[in-house]
Amino acid sequence: MKHFIALIFLMTTTILVGQKTDYNTSKGYVAEGYDVVSYLTNKYPLEGKNKLTTTFNGVKFKFSSEKNFNLFKENPKKYIPQYGGYCAYAMGKKGEKVAIDPENFEIRGGKLYLFYNSWINNTLKSWQQEGAEKLKKQADINWLRVNQ
Template sequence: MKKFILSTAAMVLTSAMATASFAGEQYIDETGFAVSGYDVVAYFDLPQSEVGTAQPAGVPGQADIIAEHNGAVFAFSTEENRDRFVADPDNFVPQYDGHCAYGVAQGGKVPGNPNLWRIVDGELFLNITENVVSFWEEDIPGNISVAENNWTGLESMGASQNTIPQFTSPAPLQ
């Protein structure tokens, strides 16, 4: 019986470690930061607009208030936000490693624009262009379901190397 319990525990631990090692690469643009240097914690404190209307702009981070997670550097607007992130990064990182949620639902990895965001069931989703947001918002639950199924095949692929269209980063992070 002891052998069975130890064997089962080893399989669970090995499975958990294997899952962690297969995390995909975060999308990193020309800024060198995940989410283009925007503060991922700040999204959760912003008011969320109704579906079909634009969200408030994201909050740029500071180059000297950072934390690393999943091989990427995240910037924060305040030390408090960085500390909240460090305490539980999985609560704040964007889904699909910062790639466009609708793009993943369509079967690919394209950049996520930090100003085209929505929080659904406590998770941060990004999209690539305003036009894509309108398609994604036609059926958010359905698109998330399809994206989740697609992500299992896409996650291990490298991050998108494309530039975010129609997006200009704010002044260089200071």
């Protein structure tokens, strides 16, 4: 119940203040230049092309095809990664903005979640092993707090 009340308070505060999202724009683009539409329409993400870019909410996105570019323009919020494109596990576990590996991802409930991955630490596996739904709920709360 405490988390629910905190979430409602933070959401209300965010709406009233007109919060602007802090996006992870490593390499100059959200998702490190990978096509955010491709995550939801393919079985694997595709790298975007320099000639197919757009700006939304003040940040740049790349696309692998004209079709994906147009799908994004029709409904950008559908394709934007959760937590501004930062590691979902780190946001849920510690409320921290951590870099990602754009090829380490999960689609959950039609939303894109990105994760950090190195040879010793794959946070997608930790996310799944420790309970994705619980971590997602905490990440939602943490994101509202750290994105102020």
